[in-house]
Amino acid sequence: MIRHFSATFRGLPACLLLLTGSAEGLEPGFESLFDGKSLDGWKHDGNWAVVNSEIARVKKGGSLVYEKAKVPADFELRFEWKVAQGCNSGVYYRPGQYEYQLLDNANSPYGENPRQAAASLFFGMAPTKDVVKPHGEWNEGRIVCQGTVIQHWLNGEKVIDFDYSDPRWFHELEVLRIRGGDLAKRGANLSLQDHGADVGFRNLRWRAIPASEKLVSENLTPMPIPDGALRKEQERINKMLAGQKGEWRHEELKRFKAEEAHQGVAVDAEHFYAITNAAIGKYRKDSGERVGGWKETQGRIKHLNAGIVLDGKLWCAHSNYPEMPMKSSVEVFDAQTMQHLESIDLTSVGGSLTWVDRRDGWWYACFAQYAKTGDPARTRVVRFDLNWKPSAEIRFPAEMVAKFGKNSSSGGCFGPDRHLFITGHDAQELYVLDLPVEGDAWTWKTAIPISAHGQAFAWDRSAPSLLYSIDRKTKEVIVSKISRP
Known part of the structure; x- marks a missing residue:
C-alpha cells in the first residue's frame, strides 16, 4: 500500500x-x-x-x-x-x-x-x-x-x-x-x-x-459565485434548513420619530437612515437623535425608494416614478458625511428601481412595474456584476404578483438563512422567498405579519434578527425582531 x-x-x-x-x-x-x-x-x-x-x-x-x-x-x-x-x-x-x-x-x-x-x-x-x-x-x-x-x-x-x-x-x-x-x-x-x-x-x-x-x-x-453553482448551493442549503420547525414571529420593539420616514429606511452598526423622495435623515440607533442628513437642491433626484449601507456608503434605489418614460439609477452617498458621491444610471434595464442589495459578489436590483405604468407581473429582479453589468433576471412567482395588486415590490433585502425578504406597497406583510434551484422565478416560502404597511425596510447586519421598517402615516421608524422557534 x-x-x-x-x-x-x-x-x-x-x-x-x-x-x-x-x-x-x-x-x-x-x-x-x-x-x-x-x-x-x-x-x-x-x-x-x-x-x-x-x-x-x-x-x-x-x-x-x-x-x-x-x-x-x-x-x-x-x-x-x-x-x-x-x-x-x-x-x-x-x-x-x-x-x-x-x-x-x-x-x-x-x-x-x-x-x-x-x-x-x-x-x-x-x-x-x-x-x-x-x-x-x-x-x-x-x-x-x-x-x-x-x-x-x-x-x-x-x-x-x-x-x-x-x-x-x-x-x-x-x-x-x-x-x-x-x-x-x-x-x-x-x-x-x-x-x-x-x-x-x-x-x-x-x-x-x-x-x-x-x-x-x-x-x-x-x-462571484456563478449562477449554476449558486443554484446547487441553494439546494444544499435548503436540505440543511429542512429540519427547521415553527412559524416566523414578529415582535415590535420600539419606534423612533423621523420626518423623512416616507419611502424606506437603511441601517448600519450605529445609525439608521430614514428615506423620503428627495431627502435622507441620519439618526442614532440608540437614542433616535438626528445627527445629519441630505436634501436635494437641484431637482434631479425625485423618488428615492430604499437604501442599503455597504463599504461606508449608502446605496439608494431611485426612479422618476410616476413619470414616463421610466428612468432608474442608484444614488450613492457617503454614510458618514451624507455627501452625494455618484449616480449610476440603470435606465436601459427598464422599469422603476425600488430596491438594491448585494450578495455573493453580485448586485440584485428590483425593477418594478405598476398598473399605472405597465404590468405588475413584469416586475423582476436583475442581477448585476460589481460593475453593474446585467447578468440574469429572476421573476416573481404568480402568488407573489397577486399580492402586489396594482402596485409592486417596494422593499427587498436578503436576511436570515439567506432568504430574500420583500414587501409590497401597503400590506402589513413581509414575504419570504428563495433563490430558485430550477427555473427563473423566486421560490415562494411564506408571509410574515408585521407592523409596517409595506414600503422599504432593512435588516440590521450587526444584529441580524432586527428589522428596520417605517410607518409613513406616523413618520416613524419601527424596530422589530423577526425570529422562528
Whole structure:
C-alpha cells in the first residue's frame, strides 16, 4: 500500500498535506509540527503514514489530528500541500465546520463554486482568484488569524482577507453559519481531512501571533459565485434548513420619530437612515437623535425608494416614478458625511428601481412595474456584476404578483438563512422567498405579519434578527425582531 502510494505521489495523483523537516530551516518564531520521520504528536486511524519524509494519506480512514497542542487563538500556519486528480481535502483550524479547502479545482465538481474551491474558507468565503497549481504539484498554503481578521494565502498570494465583525460579510458568512461554523470559537486541534482520496503535506509549522503585532484587514472582494453553482448551493442549503420547525414571529420593539420616514429606511452598526423622495435623515440607533442628513437642491433626484449601507456608503434605489418614460439609477452617498458621491444610471434595464442589495459578489436590483405604468407581473429582479453589468433576471412567482395588486415590490433585502425578504406597497406583510434551484422565478416560502404597511425596510447586519421598517402615516421608524422557534 505504501509503496503504491509513494510511486503515485511522485507521478500524477495523490492529495498531500504537510511536512516539516528539521527545525534548522524554520523561519524565526515558528515551531515545527512534523519532524519528517514519524507522526509523533498526531492521532489517526492507521490511514496516515510518513512517505519520503512527507505525511501521506495511504488508505481509507479518518482525519489526522495534532494532539500535542491546541491551535493558538491568534496564529500563523504555513504548510505545503499537493492533491491527486479530483481530490478534495481540507485543513480544519478552529472548532466546528471551519476549513481551509484543498482541492483540484479543474477536476473536482466542487471547483465550479469559488466558495468551495482551493484556499476558500469552505462554504463561507471565496478567494479573490484561482491560483492553485495542477494536481500532482506542490502548493504553498498559509493561514493567518488575529482577533476577527482571517487571511488565507495560496502560492504567495493573499486570496482571502476579511474582518468577520464587518457587517458587509453577513450574507457570505451566513452560509458558513448554516453549515455549522462559528467564527468566534477558539481552541481547536489542527485537523487534516481524509475525504476519501490520498492526500499529503510537508513543511507544516506555526507560530502564535503576539498582541503587539497588529493585523489590519484589507477586506478583499471574493470571486462571484456563478449562477449554476449558486443554484446547487441553494439546494444544499435548503436540505440543511429542512429540519427547521415553527412559524416566523414578529415582535415590535420600539419606534423612533423621523420626518423623512416616507419611502424606506437603511441601517448600519450605529445609525439608521430614514428615506423620503428627495431627502435622507441620519439618526442614532440608540437614542433616535438626528445627527445629519441630505436634501436635494437641484431637482434631479425625485423618488428615492430604499437604501442599503455597504463599504461606508449608502446605496439608494431611485426612479422618476410616476413619470414616463421610466428612468432608474442608484444614488450613492457617503454614510458618514451624507455627501452625494455618484449616480449610476440603470435606465436601459427598464422599469422603476425600488430596491438594491448585494450578495455573493453580485448586485440584485428590483425593477418594478405598476398598473399605472405597465404590468405588475413584469416586475423582476436583475442581477448585476460589481460593475453593474446585467447578468440574469429572476421573476416573481404568480402568488407573489397577486399580492402586489396594482402596485409592486417596494422593499427587498436578503436576511436570515439567506432568504430574500420583500414587501409590497401597503400590506402589513413581509414575504419570504428563495433563490430558485430550477427555473427563473423566486421560490415562494411564506408571509410574515408585521407592523409596517409595506414600503422599504432593512435588516440590521450587526444584529441580524432586527428589522428596520417605517410607518409613513406616523413618520416613524419601527424596530422589530423577526425570529422562528
